[in-house]
């Protein structure tokens with residue numbers, strides 16, 4: 001379980017995220033949705049202890065993120081931020097290998113190498129593993145970063161818009177893979193998604209943010225309603241019962 005209690009981040013006198021109270025249940029996928037600037041990345045990076053809070057407490061699997069040693073937290077939780085991915089002269093395999101750092105401290109064992117290969121295979125990067133990051137397309141690079149996070153092999157996984165730049169095939173593959181990790185391995189996955197239909201289809205819970213506050217939290221069945229969605233996203237949205245479940249139409 002991830003708990004946030006009265007978590008607040010004040011950027012300027014008129015922009016503040018929170019105070020937020022939230023419980024993200026263990027296991028399954030929780031999707032964070034909401035308009036640009038709602039505070040999704042701010043919340044996720046505070047949970048992932050990449051950004052400090054001005055007030056409040058966050059715990060992840062019982063560990064208080066503000067006073068648990070990074071080394072211990074890194075075995076419990078991994079995070080992929082939305083931006084600031086480092087693009088250096090690293091190959092895909094070397095990058096994914098960084099995901100093992102909390103376990104190996106840089107000396108990769110046979111088991112580490114196996115997990116690196118698994119993560120590379122899961123994201124369909126086998127043919128690209130010796131390529132340098134600056135020789136990849138945006139979507140291929142995005143997959144390499146997700147592979148790095150998965151190789152870290154943590155119970156809690158936080159991903160900020162991992163479907164950015166991905167084509168339909170790879171978006172669907174990634175969501176199916178994350179779903180499997182949640183169901184079969186009991187991972188707790190918190191993912192910021194831009195496309196409400198991906199959230200509706202794959203998430204177990206949807207957490208909607210707007211103006212730095214949580215305005216809705218529930219199952220996809222509960223959130224995928226025309227009034228709820230239209231109000232979250234400030235645009236008229238219809239919901240139709242499609243061949244594969246509820247579908248938001250806003251075009």
Ligand code: ADP
Nearest residue numbers: 011012015034035036037038039040041042043
């Ligand atoms: P989201 O991920 O939902 O699009 P963010 O968490 O990135 O939203 O941003 C939430 C709000 O905080 C936005 O209004 C944004 O402009 C503001 N913000 C983000 N980072 C900073 C910063 N470093 N300084 C000032 N304001 C910021």
Ligand code: MG
Nearest residue numbers: 040041042082
């Ligand atoms: Mg964001």
